[in-house]
Amino acid sequence: xxxxxxxxxxxxSQVRVENDRTRTLVFESPLxxxxxxxxxxxxxxxxxxKPFSISGNDPLALTVADVGPVSHALSLVRPGERVWxxxxxxxGYELISQSHLLVGGGYGAAPLSLxxxxxxxxxxxxxxxxxxxxxxxxxxxxxxxxxxxxxxxxTEDGSAGVRGLVTDVIEQACMxxxxxxxxxxxxxxxxxxxxxxxxxxELPAQLSFEALIRCGVGLxxxxxxxxxxxxxxxxxxxxxxxxxxxxxxxx
Amino acid sequence: xxxxxxxxxxxxxxxxxxxxSGILGTSPSLMARCALAGAGGITxxxxxxxxxxxxxxxxxxxxxxxxxxxxxxxxxxxQEEVSLLHETRDRLKTLGVPLFASIFAPTLxxxxxxxxxxxxxxxxxxxxxxxxxxxxxxxGTPFSATAEMAxxxxxxxRRAVSxxxxxxxxxxxxxxxxxxxxxxxxxADAITAVNTMxxxxxxxxxxRPVLKNRTGGLSGPxxxxxxxxxVAEIASRVSLPIIGTGGVSTGIDAAEMIMAGATxxxxxxxxxxxxxxxxxxxANELTGFMVETGYSQLGEMRGRAMR
Numbered sequence: 001x002x003x004x005x006x007x008x009x010x011x012x013s014q015v016r017v018e019n020d021r022t023r024t025l026v027f028e029s030p031l032x033x034x035x036x037x038x039x040x041x042x043x044x045x046x047x048x049x050k051p052f053s054i055s056g057n058d059p060l061a062l063t064v065a066d067v068g069p070v071s072h073a074l075s076l077v078r079p080g081e082r083v084w085x086x087x088x089x090x091x092g093y094e095l096i097s098q099s100h101l102l103v104g105g106g107y108g109a110a111p112l113s114l115x116x117x118x119x120x121x122x123x124x125x126x127x128x129x130x131x132x133x134x135x136x137x138x139x140x141x142x143x144x145x146x147x148x149x150x151x152x153x154x155t156e157d158g159s160a161g162v163r164g165l166v167t168d169v170i171e172q173a174c175m176x177x178x179x180x181x182x183x184x185x186x187x188x189x190x191x192x193x194x195x196x197x198x199x200x201x202e203l204p205a206q207l208s209f210e211a212l213i214r215c216g217v218g219l220x221x222x223x224x225x226x227x228x229x230x231x232x233x234x235x236x237x238x239x240x241x242x243x244x245x246x247x248x249x250x251x
Numbered sequence: 252x253x254x255x256x257x258x259x260x261x262x263x264x265x266x267x268x269x270x271x272s273g274i275l276g277t278s279p280s281l282m283a284r285c286a287l288a289g290a291g292g293i294t295x296x297x298x299x300x301x302x303x304x305x306x307x308x309x310x311x312x313x314x315x316x317x318x319x320x321x322x323x324x325x326x327x328x329x330q331e332e333v334s335l336l337h338e339t340r341d342r343l344k345t346l347g348v349p350l351f352a353s354i355f356a357p358t359l360x361x362x363x364x365x366x367x368x369x370x371x372x373x374x375x376x377x378x379x380x381x382x383x384x385x386x387x388x389x390x391g392t393p394f395s396a397t398a399e400m401a402x403x404x405x406x407x408x409r410r411a412v413s414x415x416x417x418x419x420x421x422x423x424x425x426x427x428x429x430x431x432x433x434x435x436x437x438x439a440d441a442i443t444a445v446n447t448m449x450x451x452x453x454x455x456x457x458x459r460p461v462l463k464n465r466t467g468g469l470s471g472p473x474x475x476x477x478x479x480x481x482v483a484e485i486a487s488r489v490s491l492p493i494i495g496t497g498g499v500s501t502g503i504d505a506a507e508m509i510m511a512g513a514t515x516x517x518x519x520x521x522x523x524x525x526x527x528x529x530x531x532x533x534a535n536e537l538t539g540f541m542v543e544t545g546y547s548q549l550g551e552m553r554g555r556a557m558r
Contacts, residue, residue, distance in 0.1 A: 007461060045454070084456075084457060214308060218523060219311060219318065219519075220273075220322050220325070227279075237280040237284065
């Protein structure tokens, strides 16, 4: 962490539109010593601060869905403007085995795109399951294609891929190719279902949770995963998303 | 063989290290996690009369000297808190770890009311937080600012509950010895010293304070010498046991705090580096120090630096 946890200003070089409400901000410089699944606290002085998983680390990229005041302000940032960062923070994904199943719900695709890049760079095979409400909500499909990933799509309304949820195709994706581990990011309900599916398939899983992160350094306790969820998935109770995660290992 | 056992009021702790109030909130699972990780005692985050969301981000930052925070007394309110404390106390009891319940209130009268509600959970001690540095814009000057106000809160809480009470003091007062004396006169059983130091960090490139609340409480290594001075002065004025808190992150730091006069040692910001595993590490280091230097129990070190 540069300057020991204080903020560093990063200048935006490019803004990519991912879908109607989601932009990827690509910055001019890298985020040193970071790896997929980690996050930064992004600060717009005078507006606020919010956690974002990194979707690129060299150069730094953050994928921002416009869902609240801070993310709205970030989605309006233009090339040449600055965003302040502290990080990298937390514990991310760790590639185990040679063949990987990545499962992303909605903007959960963002950190997985960096993980897929890392795995493909070292020649591992990657299968990606992307799910969303509708075709228009799917994200980064082309990016995963360019990396040479096998792709399954699901939408709740059936407008693209299989009608249904990501969990409806996980088993098939596993049967068609031997998978060593499932890596997932998305809403908590999806992660719970993916964690249970992994248990049935007897595969280890790494689940990246979203939470209300405040301090970002494991002190305030605001981001604790609910204890019943921990017990359901076999995660040690008292799990702090900001410090022990955001990625939790199960099985 | 050096022993870490610590007697405090009517309690027997396996070691003197206490999770400081405000760290890791109020959830039973997190409090139990710290106890399992080796804390000798647990203090829950301060609870007030009403639920509070706390301040907006940024609320905390690590910097070269430790941590600065303005969480803003996030808590579920006394009514909700009391059931959490019940559960926490039960879980800690099976681990042989006492629970200290921290309370705050915006007015004198409400201190008594919150204490009465929280006493239902039968914590081993109520810690009375009269020194949060981050809510002055809402609540006015902290009660820790003068001996008169600190004594008045102590009297109010003393009247409200029969449980042991410890008053948590601020470091930024001119005569902490006089203030402690006034608090002791009103029936405090112990003193917790100190809270964080009011402070500010500015980002020069952004041209503004980094915390949304502008100011916050400074803790970690930069606070330690300030806390040592306060604990030493308090120990010289009253015979009450002291929970010495401020910047302790190693076993040597803990030994220094005890040598200044503390009976128990609060650990807070140090959790940032290692997580709850910090308790076992500090305990091991403290044992190592005692073996190396020939102390067999904590009492031999207590107040030694001031004799």
